[in-house]
Structure formats: structure tokens, C-alpha cells
Amino acid sequence: MDRKHLGQIDKIVQLFIEKYLNSFDYCKKIAGLEVMPSIINGLNNFPEGISRFSILIVNGILECLNDGEHKVRLTALKSLYYISKTLDDRIIRMFNVIFEKLISNINDMD
Numbered sequence: 001m002d003r004k005h006l007g008q009i010d011k012i013v014q015l016f017i018e019k020y021l022n023s024f025d026y027c028k029k030i031a032g033l034e035v036m037p038s039i040i041n042g043l044n045n046f047p048e049g050i051s052r053f054s055i056l057i058v059n060g061i062l063e064c065l066n067d068g069e070h071k072v073r074l075t076a077l078k079s080l081y082y083i084s085k086t087l088d089d090r091i092i093r094m095f096n097v098i099f100e101k102l103i104s105n106i107n108d109m110d
Contacts, residue, residue: 003048006048006049006052009039009043009049009053010052010053012039013039013053013056013057016032016035016036016039016060017032017056017057017060019032020032020033020035021033021060021061021063021064026067026069026071026072029064029067029069029072029075030071030072030075032060033061033064033072033075033076033078033079034075034079036057036060036061036079036083037079037082037083037086039053039057040053040054040057040083040086040087041082041086044086044087050087050090054083054087054090054091054094055094057083058080058083058091058094058097058098059097061076061079061080061083062076062080062097062098062101064076065077065101065102065105066105073105080098
């Protein structure tokens with residue numbers, strides 16, 4: 001993968017965040033959340049792509065943890081788990097943000 005594809009990847013990531021993760025339809029949110037680990041997995045061997053898009057994708061997933069639908073929250077946690085496995089030690093730079101978001105939702109009974 002080369003730099004010319006970064007613009008195309010950016011459009012794809014923005015599309016999934018805007019049309020799916022920010023949707024009011026919980027089925028679209030779930031679909032978007034299930035795609036995000038695949039995008040990160042595809043970028044895994046491209047350090048510039050990972051550094052550019054991983055924070056954007058993780059922040060989009062973290063916002064879904066506030067959703068009223070428990071299926072969306074569960075899928076967001078699964079996506080975060082799979083992304084963490086893919087990014088391995090590169091997820092550490094986002095640890096504080098992820099941890100704070102998870103702790104703020106700890107009183108969720110679902």
C-alpha cells in the first residue's frame with residue numbers, strides 16, 4: 001500500500017463513521033462497528049495508516065459505548081477487543097482514553 005491510497009482509506013473510514021457509527025439505526029451502528037476491526041487489520045502492516053486512522057476509529061467506537069442499545073455497546077466492546085489484539089503494543093498510547101471511557105460506563109447494568 002502506498003500514500004496515494006491514504007485519501008481513499010480516509011474516505012472509507014469517514015463514511016463508516018458518519019453513516020454507520022453516527023446513525024440512529026442501531027443495526028447500522030452494529031454493522032459499522034463490525035467493519036472497523038477489519039479496516040485496522042488491513043492497515044496492520046502499514047504503520048503510517050495505523051498511526052493516522054487508529055485514533056479516529058477507536059474514538060468512533062468509544063462514542064458508541066454511550067448508546068442506549070445494549071447490543072451496540074456490546075459490539076463496540078468486541079470491536080475494541082479485536083482492534084486491541086491487532087494493534088498489540090500500539091494500543092498503549094490510547095490506553096488512558098480507553099480506560100477513562102470504560103470506567104465512566106462501569107455503572108451500566110447491561
